Amino acid sequence: MKPKSYPRNSSLKPFLGHIAIERTGGTTLSQVLRKIFPLQFAQAICFSRQYGGVFNHEDLKMLLRINPKIKCISGHTLRAYIDLGENVNVKYITVLRDPVNRYISHHLYWAERQGWEHTFEHFMTRDDIFNFQTKIIAGKEDLDLAKKILKTKFLCIGILEKFEDFLVLLNRRFPTRQPLISRYKLKNPGKQDSIRKKNILENFEIYREKIIERNQIDIQLYEYVINELHPIQDKEFAKRTDNHRFRLGSANPGFKQETIYYLEKLFAAFYYVPVTRLIKKLRCRSES
Numbered sequence: 001m002k003p004k005s006y007p008r009n010s011s012l013k014p015f016l017g018h019i020a021i022e023r024t025g026g027t028t029l030s031q032v033l034r035k036i037f038p039l040q041f042a043q044a045i046c047f048s049r050q051y052g053g054v055f056n057h058e059d060l061k062m063l064l065r066i067n068p069k070i071k072c073i074s075g076h077t078l079r080a081y082i083d084l085g086e087n088v089n090v091k092y093i094t095v096l097r098d099p100v101n102r103y104i105s106h107h108l109y110w111a112e113r114q115g116w117e118h119t120f121e122h123f124m125t126r127d128d129i130f131n132f133q134t135k136i137i138a139g140k141e142d143l144d145l146a147k148k149i150l151k152t153k154f155l156c157i158g159i160l161e162k163f164e165d166f167l168v169l170l171n172r173r174f175p176t177r178q179p180l181i182s183r184y185k186l187k188n189p190g191k192q193d194s195i196r197k198k199n200i201l202e203n204f205e206i207y208r209e210k211i212i213e214r215n216q217i218d219i220q221l222y223e224y225v226i227n228e229l230h231p232i233q234d235k236e237f238a239k240r241t242d243n244h245r246f247r248l249g250s251a252n253p254g255f256k257q258e259t260i261y262y263l264e265k266l267f268a269a270f271y272y273v274p275v276t277r278l279i280k281k282l283r284c285r286s287e288s
Contacts, residue, residue, distance in 0.1 A: 012089035016155070017044075018074035019094040021136050023105040025160050027187035029095060030074050032167060034264045037072040041264060044075030045276050047283045053077060057085040066275055080153045081139045091155040095166060096133055096225055099218035100211055102160075103129065105190055108197055113188075120200055124207065130214040134221050143217050147224055156233060157225055169233055 018033055020026025034041045042063050044055040051058075055077040063070055080092045097105075107123045110116035123129070131141045138146035150157055155173055158166025167184070190197070200207070212219065 013087055014071070015084075015088055015090045016072045017078050017080070017090045017092045018072065019078045019080060019092055019136065020074055020076050021094060021096070021102075021133055022076065023102050023109055023190075024095045024097040024133075025163055026074075026076070026095065028163075028184060031187060031261065032170075032184055033072050033074055035261055038260045038264050039267055040067075040069050040071040041268075042067060042070045042073050042272065043276075044073050044078040045280060046077050047276075047280050049284060049287055054079055054082060055084075056082055060084050060088070062279065063276075066279075067272065079139065080137065080149050081145075090153075092153050093155050093157070093170065094137070095158040095160055095163070096222055097160040099131075099133065099215045099222055102133070102218075103211055103215060104197070104200055106132070107200075108190055108194060109188075111196055112191055112194060120196070120207070124210060124214075131217040132215075134217045137221070141217050143220055146217075146221050150221075150225065150229065157229055159222070159225065159230075 016033070016037070018026070018029060020030065030041075045059060045063070046053055046055055047059055047062050055073075055075065060073070063073070078092075080090075084090055104120075106129060107120055110123070111118075128135075134141055134143065134146045137149055156166070156169050158169070
């Protein structure tokens with residue numbers, strides 16, 4: 001099976017869609033994508049309340065009015081099972097994570113970063129968080145559908161445990177784009193000295209069975225990616241010599257972001273974000 005390639009001569013408008021799943025390195029990957037697509041990167045924003053917080057073709061049309069040069073869309077609201085229109089050709093990427101670790105990290109983020117005061121025991125009663133990665137990919141707890149979507153609609157799939165390998169692979173999917181910048185910084189990392197995390201890990205045997213049982217579909221999907229899809233990607237990875245192109249910027253005291261990254265951030269801060277917020281506010285007001 002030949003590696004997938006980004007469409008170059010299609011009559012349809014090509015997009016890269018980054019489906020950012022909570023606590024799988026999505027914010028970190030977004031900073032890299034901003035460098036690959038300077039001034040052509042957009043956050044997936046839902047301008048209306050009518051579609052349940054999922055990015056759709058009307059949202060895409062609005063983004064293209066704001067910035068007709070968009071080539072990459074990224075966000076938690078993006079879904080591969082949603083039709084974004086007949087005139088676009090969307091190839092998706094995402095990063096998955098060990099389901100047990102992602103599940104615990106999800107709780108810690110809510111509790112430590114968003115002020116969610118409930119206990120881990122209460123968090124474990126929420127059905128919407130079980131098999132979370134499968135639901136994001138397929139829209140429901142359907143393993144076969146999630147596998148089919150990953151195999152047919154995704155340009156490449158990473159796992160957080162091998163994040164830098166995924167960056168190298170992603171770089172090869174865009175031979176006509178500028179090379180990926182070699183350094184990156186972690187965004188939104190979990191607290192290393194978290195007391196909550198320590199307590200969960202110390203009592204993990206109490207939680208293990210329920211976490212694994214309720215996330216069984218996610219576990220099977222994660223294993224499918226590692227055992228069946230990644231070997232195909234790894235064949236290409238093994239043939240190349242740029243396996244050490246990337247390095248974690250925060251490990252370098254002299255790390256500095258590239259100029260193009262700041263240019264992209266300025267564009268977002270002074271044009272894209274204010275305009276999209278204003279449009280969303282006006283839309284929501286008209287719907288209420």
